[in-house]
Amino acid sequence: MTRTSLRGVIAAIVTPATPGLDPDAPRFLRHARQLLAEGADGLNVLGTTGEATSFSLDQRRGLMEAAAAGLPRDRLMVGTGAAATRDAVELTRHAGDCGFAGALVLPPFYYKGVGTEGILRYFDAIAEGSAASGIPLYLYNFPALSGVPYTEDLVSALVARFGGRIAGLKDSSGDIGYARRIAALPGGLDVFPSSEAVLDQARAGGPFAGCISATVNVSARHAAAALHGGDDAALQRATAIRALFDGKPLVPWLKQAVAARMGDPGYGPVLPPFVPPDPAAVATLVTELEKIDKAPARP
Template sequence: MAYEEEKKKLRGSICPVITPFTESGDIDEKTFVELINWQIESGSHGISVTGTSGEPSSLTIAERKRVMSLAKETIDGRVFFTPGTGSTNHDETMELTKYAEEIGADAAMVIVPYYNKPNQEALYQHFKTVADSVEIPIIIYNIPGRSAVNMEVSTMKRLSEDCPNIIGVKESNKDFEHVNRVLLNCGRDFLLYSGIELLCYPMLAIGGAGFISATANVEPKKVAELYNAWNDGDIKKAQDLHFELMPLNDVLFKDTNPSPVKVALGMMGKITPKLRLPLGLPSAEIQEEVRKTLLDLSILSEETAVG
């Protein structure tokens, strides 16, 4: 299987949808379905769940599977679906990736294991074992700020050569030299997605396939329009949207993701802004910054603001 069709399809603005909770801390399935439908209606090209924004380390394996299956059922083929299936535990990663294939996900996003700090050879063996166990396309999720280890380009190149179903990477990596070298070494058809909000537009310019931006949770239409503008050759519009979104990108990362995102969605009346411990809501000062930014960008009005 060459995965050429998948490489053509899996492009655009992929929203890493948050996992909403009720006040009692249970998964709010009704709200989750509403969020996915809103994303699709707003123009997002793809949906991801149980990535960083979905608080996967706060979910049980059974809960992660439930979120994945409910998302797949709700999407119903309208856009592509790439759930996060990685974990700090190898066997759990295998189980969740096989489950993503079982329910018919378009690809699985597998994070570089966090906390463990594996060396590069161990990373290679982990990802190769996972990739060899399934036929579903695999997108590496490289996020050194959270995992405390960076997958080096040489390791990524080995994996792209040895595992045909490893077709791309989400780079939450602020080192722009590194992401340039990913495409140079892994091939220009290797799918490169930005996971850094301020690099969403720049990565398109070097041949990126799109982005997986937490900001899309709050402003899906404009985040998707940025990709559409670039894809249509309207560089001026893409640049304008890049700079227009910067204040929102900045404020949504004033505290650990997805805390400010959930605050924003709460103010918009979309969710109950609840996180599971050990994560918690940001300070009152940051919450006020979020509110002001939403008002300044006309995402909220004084009349519609909640809380």
């Protein structure tokens, strides 16, 4: 299978929102360029952290176009999964037309208990609808939210049917054993757990292609140093930053942290059903984040 350019430290980037709840493309691009400058190898646009399913199809297509026009497309993966098959087809086709390096595809997530054949039919439509570009497809395993896991048997069936179009899998289950088993399947999929903690296992010869993590929004330079520089102290800082968000609604808190990092409260607003976190608690988290961020490197 031909490897794509999507490997290494990938930020599941937040989507700033305007007061009218549209994607704020100028702020998005500013933050995206900052992350790439800090060492992120790529960006996952309009994923869970990017509140993709809270935006309309037109809003998602518009942000895709802004990202493709303003950023290096070979470093961009975009979420295109949807409950409606036609929506997923249109989003994936548009991602291919925009020149993205990959489409990250949730399973159809409303109906539960669907079997392998139903998921294969969903991917039949996506693969056919995006055949002109041949955009690589990445499976997005997040059963806690989707309720529809990409089991090992299902992944094997998808690879058997679609071959090299299935390029990899992002695993947000938190089950490293599962991620290792997927990485060992025939087909050589690129597997990305959702935590910076695995970056020591993504170095040369490791089972993982990198990580796709929400907290790379605020840990990019440490995560990059951990992966590419073999810096274990940087790895500890990246994992400590991630731990600050444990037990918190990740998207609202992370957007506030990004707002503080960027010096711009315009990064903070969230779309319903999220609500803003308590400002005093956010201030405490930001102080802790700055302490970790500025900790001196160990000799």
